[in-house]
Amino acid sequence: MSKMLAVIKREYLQAVRKKMFIFMTLFFPVLMAALFIVPSLMVAKGLGGKKVAVIDGTGALRDSFAHHIEPAAPDPKKALSGGNRGQLPQSLDVEYADAHGQSDLVKTSKPYLDRLYLDKKSENGLDAVLVIPSNAFEGSDARMIFYSRSSTDLFTQERLASVANRSIQRQRLTGRGIDPNVVDTLTREVPFDSVQLSRSGQQKKGSEANFIIGFIFAALLIIPSFIYGLETMRGIVQEKSERIVEVLISSMSPRQLLTGKILGVAAVGLTQVTVWLSLIAAVGAFGAASALMAGFDISQFLRPIVFVYFALFFILGYLTFVCIYAIAGAACNTDKEAQQLVAPIQMVMMLPWFIMFAIITNPDSPLSVALSLAPVYGPITMFVRTLVSEPPVWHILLSIAVSIATIAVFFYVTAKIFRVGILSYGKRPTIPELWRWTKVA
Amino acid sequence: MSVVLSVRDVVKTFGPVRAVDGISFTVQRGTITGLLGRNGAGKTTTIRMITGVFFPDAGSIEWLGSERDARDRIGYLPEERGLYRQMKVKEHLLFLAEIKGCRGSSVAPSAERWLKRFELWDKRDAKVEELSKGNQQKVQLIGTLLHDPDLIILDEPQSGLDPVNMLLVRDLLRELKEEGRTILLSTHMMAEAERMADDIILIHKGKIVLSGGLDEVRNSFGRNTLQIDYEGDGAFLEQLPQVKRAMIVNNGAELSLIDGADPQQILEATMGRLRIRRFELAAPSLEEIFIEQVGAETMESIR
Numbered sequence: 001m002s003k004m005l006a007v008i009k010r011e012y013l014q015a016v017r018k019k020m021f022i023f024m025t026l027f028f029p030v031l032m033a034a035l036f037i038v039p040s041l042m043v044a045k046g047l048g049g050k051k052v053a054v055i056d057g058t059g060a061l062r063d064s065f066a067h068h069i070e071p072a073a074p075d076p077k078k079a080l081s082g083g084n085r086g087q088l089p090q091s092l093d094v095e096y097a098d099a100h101g102q103s104d105l106v107k108t109s110k111p112y113l114d115r116l117y118l119d120k121k122s123e124n125g126l127d128a129v130l131v132i133p134s135n136a137f138e139g140s141d142a143r144m145i146f147y148s149r150s151s152t153d154l155f156t157q158e159r160l161a162s163v164a165n166r167s168i169q170r171q172r173l174t175g176r177g178i179d180p181n182v183v184d185t186l187t188r189e190v191p192f193d194s195v196q197l198s199r200s201g202q203q204k205k206g207s208e209a210n211f212i213i214g215f216i217f218a219a220l221l222i223i224p225s226f227i228y229g230l231e232t233m234r235g236i237v238q239e240k241s242e243r244i245v246e247v248l249i250s251s252m253s254p255r256q257l258l259t260g261k262i263l264g265v266a267a268v269g270l271t272q273v274t275v276w277l278s279l280i281a282a283v284g285a286f287g288a289a290s291a292l293m294a295g296f297d298i299s300q301f302l303r304p305i306v307f308v309y310f311a312l313f314f315i316l317g318y319l320t321f322v323c324i325y326a327i328a329g330a331a332c333n334t335d336k337e338a339q340q341l342v343a344p345i346q347m348v349m350m351l352p353w354f355i356m357f358a359i360i361t362n363p364d365s366p367l368s369v370a371l372s373l374a375p376v377y378g379p380i381t382m383f384v385r386t387l388v389s390e391p392p393v394w395h396i397l398l399s400i401a402v403s404i405a406t407i408a409v410f411f412y413v414t415a416k417i418f419r420v421g422i423l424s425y426g427k428r429p430t431i432p433e434l435w436r437w438t439k440v441a
Numbered sequence: 442m443s444v445v446l447s448v449r450d451v452v453k454t455f456g457p458v459r460a461v462d463g464i465s466f467t468v469q470r471g472t473i474t475g476l477l478g479r480n481g482a483g484k485t486t487t488i489r490m491i492t493g494v495f496f497p498d499a500g501s502i503e504w505l506g507s508e509r510d511a512r513d514r515i516g517y518l519p520e521e522r523g524l525y526r527q528m529k530v531k532e533h534l535l536f537l538a539e540i541k542g543c544r545g546s547s548v549a550p551s552a553e554r555w556l557k558r559f560e561l562w563d564k565r566d567a568k569v570e571e572l573s574k575g576n577q578q579k580v581q582l583i584g585t586l587l588h589d590p591d592l593i594i595l596d597e598p599q600s601g602l603d604p605v606n607m608l609l610v611r612d613l614l615r616e617l618k619e620e621g622r623t624i625l626l627s628t629h630m631m632a633e634a635e636r637m638a639d640d641i642i643l644i645h646k647g648k649i650v651l652s653g654g655l656d657e658v659r660n661s662f663g664r665n666t667l668q669i670d671y672e673g674d675g676a677f678l679e680q681l682p683q684v685k686r687a688m689i690v691n692n693g694a695e696l697s698l699i700d701g702a703d704p705q706q707i708l709e710a711t712m713g714r715l716r717i718r719r720f721e722l723a724a725p726s727l728e729e730i731f732i733e734q735v736g737a738e739t740m741e742s743i744r
Contacts, residue, residue, distance in 0.1 A: 002539065002544075003539070007540065010528075242523060242525075243522065244523045246492075250512060251541050252540060
């Protein structure tokens, strides 16, 4: 027992002293948050203001395309909460060209289109050009044309189309002698909020924020498992390649050694989670500064129980992965060999991450439920489900039980392979050979 | 004298290779036993079975004279360096003692004493990887002694050491022996074994070809070896009809004679060609015996 403690202590101290650990512990959550929140903030703050030109063949829409189109949803909070999808607060700098009576619109728009190729930063550069045909009011086959350099500039496209159409409709109606004020009243759009009802009766707002939080937490859950798993694998390969293992195995049983190592690594993981949760608590107590920055109220999306789930599923997922990596380490002699062995396994383990989108958007679909109750995939999928939805308690308990059983089986197999593999210095074993090892030892 | 360790008929195969093929020997308390053999003879495999790293396929290994857990009674210095590069020297030493069931705090004073003796005290907080190979070897050696083992197993302890450190290790082994500790010394350096060992075990291709007390073994080969120190070119000595084999070095030769040869004839042959400083009929050196026993066929196959 004291031998195992010595191994736990060593593994723990060596790991937490590493720069990687300090970085992961202190900066990783910040980094993750930044990675997901900053881009949306950038969009939200309208940093991507666009310069567009409108060639108006009707010559009647000048008023609608005032020099500057202010954001439709100037409040980032509203934009993020998803009420008006596609109407992110992006300002448009419009250059209006009256082309009424011009016979050849193509010719008229040519100089504007040329300016699309200019450097974006230059004075005359344009991001997009909208051409409105002269028969826009009456022609049944009239089409507007939107030119831009990036086909993905959907926001600008949608905004311009929407402004142009509203304006055209307004012109059509006023043209029939209806008071412009009445037109405005009659055609006013009603914004909507999306509200998700949960079993506990709480109301949650905003699917897009959920989305971001889901990804952040999934990343916090899964990435450290991979990183420390790899570290464990490298550690074992190093012990083998530098023959430290001979000294270790001549002092204790392989099972003691493996248990000590895995408990040591688990303690590292727990430390990490504890620090993270304390950091989050500190931030929360500090008045949700980050939440304000992002323009929404975090408590709306995160129930306190989620943190308990996070710690729980983190440890379960973490131990599962560490066992898998320990097998690879024990079976191989060099980092390179070990990497090759785990690379395909890693892809398989990453599955929930690849389909995270589907899990977050449909947390209670049969696929999500199945994954959350499956070995290996359970911890991360189940956690994401508890985050964005409220799965039945028996799902959660079953998932925990499956994970614990998985870890127990993995540990048993790892110990066997460890016993044989740790002293085999020959070529890398094949999977069938590994299987045989589990039987001989 | 009492037996500390008894190895009986142990066998270990790796696939088609019988690395150790029915080896039996005993190790006496308070002695230095030399485990000799060429690289790949089976020395390290034998040691790994004693240390519990491998299980023997057949045979038994028995520990006598103490109730302590066998693993904790051994101080094992593996052939290749076995240290964590990233750990600090002193921290590493305490770890090595802890995995032998000692408390770090209880061995700290003796760690300090050893580090000072090996001139490593000022490097106690350096990382292992910052040390020279020789110093790493010394750290490893201290690590094998800290937990007060009954049996110290050293696999090629002098590899990587300079002559000064080699002397240091040699003195240390004598000292440990005087303290009543038992040492199993695996080496392919015959001269070293000859200096240190009380008993020898010569392994070849997984089998013991020779074992017993050093003097006893040497004498059993009879006094048919001529040791000559001289001035001049002694290359011709090898060609003499009475000489079976010759090892000629600078101004010295060890000649192993054919049966019934008269040393006097050799002395006569050297007259006028060499200036003799020493001429002695002796028991063969361990190196000579080694080549006699296991080297001849190999030499043949090389030639």
